[in-house]
Amino acid sequence: MHVFNISFQIAPTLQTQWLEWMKSKFIPMVVATNCFEEHKFYELIVDEDQAPTYTLQLFAANQDLLFQFKETLSPAILEELSSTWGDQCFHFITNMRIVN
Numbered sequence: 001m002h003v004f005n006i007s008f009q010i011a012p013t014l015q016t017q018w019l020e021w022m023k024s025k026f027i028p029m030v031v032a033t034n035c036f037e038e039h040k041f042y043e044l045i046v047d048e049d050q051a052p053t054y055t056l057q058l059f060a061a062n063q064d065l066l067f068q069f070k071e072t073l074s075p076a077i078l079e080e081l082s083s084t085w086g087d088q089c090f091h092f093i094t095n096m097r098i099v100n
Helices: 012-031 063-088
Strands: 002-010 038-043 053-060 089-097
Touching (some): 002 012, 002 063, 012 038, 012 053, 012 063, 063 089
Antiparallel strands (some): 002 089
């Protein structure tokens, strides 16, 4: 199983609106690609002086599906994130493989 992980830091003043947008728009767009069998959305526990931080983990059955998403589908989806939230939402991506 392969995991496409997107980590986010959002401006505290936009957290509520951003969470609503993630649940109603962004995550459904990602799920609609049919590249992932499952997803999990987490809030990280951070110090009070840090921006709210979240991670979205997307589970692909094989590397081909992960590659398809990463190379052909994710650019438009991530552009939607950037155009909607600009520099108020910092994100970065990691790819992982489950080993246990």
